[in-house]
Amino acid sequence: MEAKYLRRFIFGVIIISTASISPPSLVYSTTTSACSFPAIFNFGDSNSDTGGISAAFGQAPTPNGQTFFHHPAGRFSDGRLLIDFIAEGLGLPYLNAYLDSVGSNFSHGANFATAGSTIRPQNTTRQQSGYSPFSLDVQLVQYSDFHIRSHTYRNKGGVFEDLLPKEDYFSKALYTFDIGQNDLTAGYKLNMSIEQVKAYVPDLLVQLSNVVKNVYSQGGRSFWIHNTGPVGCLPYSLDRFLITAAQIDKYGCASPFNEVAQFFNKKLKQAGASLRKDLPLAAITYVDIYSLKYTLFAKAKKFGFEEPFIACCGHGGKYNYNSLARCGARITVDDKEILIANSCKDPSVKVIWDGIHFTEAANKWIFQQIVNGSFCDPPIPLQMACHRMLTYHNNSLPI
Ligand SMILES: *[C@@H]1O[C@H](CO)[C@@H](O)[C@H](O)[C@H]1NC(C)=O
Numbered sequence: 001m002e003a004k005y006l007r008r009f010i011f012g013v014i015i016i017s018t019a020s021i022s023p024p025s026l027v028y029s030t031t032t033s034a035c036s037f038p039a040i041f042n043f044g045d046s047n048s049d050t051g052g053i054s055a056a057f058g059q060a061p062t063p064n065g066q067t068f069f070h071h072p073a074g075r076f077s078d079g080r081l082l083i084d085f086i087a088e089g090l091g092l093p094y095l096n097a098y099l100d101s102v103g104s105n106f107s108h109g110a111n112f113a114t115a116g117s118t119i120r121p122q123n124t125t126r127q128q129s130g131y132s133p134f135s136l137d138v139q140l141v142q143y144s145d146f147h148i149r150s151h152t153y154r155n156k157g158g159v160f161e162d163l164l165p166k167e168d169y170f171s172k173a174l175y176t177f178d179i180g181q182n183d184l185t186a187g188y189k190l191n192m193s194i195e196q197v198k199a200y201v202p203d204l205l206v207q208l209s210n211v212v213k214n215v216y217s218q219g220g221r222s223f224w225i226h227n228t229g230p231v232g233c234l235p236y237s238l239d240r241f242l243i244t245a246a247q248i249d250k251y252g253c254a255s256p257f258n259e260v261a262q263f264f265n266k267k268l269k270q271a272g273a274s275l276r277k278d279l280p281l282a283a284i285t286y287v288d289i290y291s292l293k294y295t296l297f298a299k300a301k302k303f304g305f306e307e308p309f310i311a312c313c314g315h316g317g318k319y320n321y322n323s324l325a326r327c328g329a330r331i332t333v334d335d336k337e338i339l340i341a342n343s344c345k346d347p348s349v350k351v352i353w354d355g356i357h358f359t360e361a362a363n364k365w366i367f368q369q370i371v372n373g374s375f376c377d378p379p380i381p382l383q384m385a386c387h388r389m390l391t392y393h394n395n396s397l398p399i
């Protein structure tokens with residue numbers, strides 16, 4: 001598999017370099033060897049939480065995890081998340097959550113993401129609004145502490161050497177980010193207008209960029225940054241926010257929310273370009289998850305999926321989503337617990353798992369589209385994401 005991506009990538013570079021007349025072509029600055037990332041450090045929200053919020057506030061209930069792990073596994077999905085496929089794709093074990101103190105092995109990385117995380121700390125409690133107290137600034141503090149303490153404890157030897165990353169892994173690791181969606185919905189939940197939410201988007205990117213810069217100052221070099229998804233297509237948004245018929249696009253998504261997501265993504269892409277200038281040794285890959293998720297809603301059938309707006313696991317309503325009885329919800333009847341928000345028969349043909357998060361099948365499909373560098377800027381395969389790409393302002397091949 002490795003060789004295949006490598007071959008395709010070299011081929012791709014040649015095409016780009018010779019076929020483009022005026023636009024700048026992208027080429028490697030160094031070699032075309034795979035990076036052999038020894039670790040992944042992930043920052044994010046529920047899209048990449050592998051057990052953080054579960055460790056802090058209680059397990060994601062069954063039937064979460066049923067397809068792949070066969071029991072709840074700290075993930076809001078029936079199975080693997082995109083971050084799990086990324087770990088697999090790099091030949092690394094699944095990431096344990098930093099917050100998970102039982103049975104965790106951090107020798108090949110750690111996951112700081114928690115469900116409900118935002119870039120900016122919220123002024124509401126989790127009780128009030130559902131957002132996680134582990135916002136990105138907190139995740140950075142945890143990462144920094146993890147970095148220092150890994151060093152101290154590995155030096156003690158024994159079991160610590162087997163459970164914590166080697167010092168050089170911190171500079172050789174892939175740093176992945178998938179965060180921002182909750183910052184947008186936080187504004188809508190406070191009844192802010194689209195314009196009011198847009199107004200604070202630049203601040204979100206300043207804060208996200210500062211975290212990347214801080215990780216860089218601690219030695220991080222390879223950054224893989226997912227943009228935010230079409231939140232206006234999620235049953236969770238369609239059910240909760242006031243939307244007029246005129247605001248629904250031809251596929252069934254709420255345009256205003258998607259427009260703000262795209263605005264965030266435009267600014268995120270610009271922030272990536274600025275970071276490449278500011279951090280001369282960093283390789284920064286921006287990954288267009290939005291387009292892929294949107295395609296799943298718009299052209300579900302074409303890719304083997306059915307009824308993309310209907311949650312697989314839920315309870316009633318137009319979208320099989322009820323904010324008061326989410327996936328895994330139970331009621332007690334005659335002293336017996338009954339699961340009222342259960343899984344659909346075949347999650348492998350569904351896009352949305354619980355009204356908010358994607359199924360393993362959808363995550364797998366998205367991974368297959370991004371792994372070879374398609375939908376990435378620069379168009380670099382996952383295994384090559386340590387290579388900084390230079391922009392040449394003519395079409396000559398580098399020596
Ligand atoms: C929280 O409140 C502070 C002080 O008013 C403000 O500066 C900050 O932007 C607020 N944060 C959010 C996410 O609204």
Ligand SMILES: *[C@@H]1O[C@H](CO)[C@@H](O)[C@H](O)[C@H]1NC(C)=O
Nearest residue numbers: 093105106107108159162163
């Ligand atoms: C942690 O995981 C690594 C890699 O999978 C393995 O080599 C190591 O033995 C594990 N440590 C423990 C204590 O199980």
Ligand SMILES: *[C@@H]1O[C@H](CO)[C@@H](O)[C@H](O)[C@H]1NC(C)=O
Nearest residue numbers: 129187188189190191192242
């Ligand atoms: C937002 O508006 C709704 C409907 O008018 C209201 O019920 C809710 O309390 C408001 N929320 C906030 C945070 O102001």
Ligand SMILES: *[C@@H]1O[C@H](CO)[C@@H](O)[C@H](O)[C@H]1NC(C)=O
Nearest residue numbers: 008012368369370372373374
């Ligand atoms: C990348 O993989 C996807 C999915 O397999 C495929 O459709 C696409 O053509 C590939 N792109 C390149 C540049 O190889």
